[in-house]
Amino acid sequence: MADDLAAYRRKRDTDRSGEPSGRGSGGSEDGPVFVVQRHDASSLHFDFRLEIGGTLVSWAVPKGPSLDPRDKRLATRTEDHPLDYADFEGRIDQGYGAGTVVVWDTGHLENLTEKDGAPLALEDALAGGHLKVALHGQKLTGAFALTHTKMGGDDSNWLLVKVDDEGADRRRKPAKTQPESVLSGRTNEDLEE
Template sequence: MSEDRLSTYRGKRETAASGEPTGRRRRGHPNPIFVVQRHDASSLHFDVRLEVDGVLASWAVPKGPSLDPRDKRLAVQVEDHPLDYADFEGRIGAGYGEGTVIVWDTGTFDNVTERQGEPIALPDAIEAGHLKVVLHGEKLTGAFALTHIKMGGDPKNWILVKVDDDGADRRGRPTSTQNESVLTGRTNEDL
């Protein structure tokens, strides 16, 4: 099933030239992972990725995630990525996504999506257009919600919001003040 979900990813890339993972190897982790990658391509943005059914369901967030529950961040759903993309850092060569990528944050997460008090599996939550997860990262902690919206008539548009909990910070601006990789300490400029 994850192979079919990666056909769009593979169709957009020449992985031998771009240096991006092929998706042939699977990661082994007992808990689902998330990763937020800082991608300096044609425009700087953050890619939020959640492990779902053997792939990374992905959203491009132009302004990056916010710790302030008042902020609503556009999150554009993009193609699923392979699990081995979670630790990818480097320079993507000419073509689709050209630019530099670092792992801005990573960790595990818990799916806490419910409907009428009943838990909803992530694939069903994505299909329904609303999910809520609790992130256990180095820069991002606590609950975040992703909700599908009809903005601009584009079916890929979602909104990412920080839930008002212990991880919320109305003054914190980690996407502008903490630009280094949690894996290597490098910045996009270092690449």
């Protein structure tokens, strides 16, 4: 798994940024976690991260996750992050990703991916370009699907879509109306101050 974090370490000086180095264990004994961090950097976006194979596999979602199954959100695959990044909040003063980060939502995830009626491991689903997970968070609940697409000829582009289930809500827009951290109650603006 150390190789999975090579790009993460290459892009940042964790001593200066205050971000986790990835040398700690992180993770949870209760099963795999997900985290969505609201990241106000050169532009505001949401970092959608799923624990897969010992790291947080990550996508940048400019508009944030939607609870409306009609919405297809662009999710651009970024470098894997260490598990101890899951509770990182703070201000990155300079360098890659400079800006503020809060934990917008977090909880456990459940793999719902199947192939030919049989469960498919998340590592295999990721490699195959389609995965489906149930999220058990405070703002996000129910199933979400991520599908690899080469929109615009960009191999890093995926689509994030809410599955139409009991967690779906066409009216509630948490990405717009609930900017605060589920851990600290702070917003990105609070960290700027």
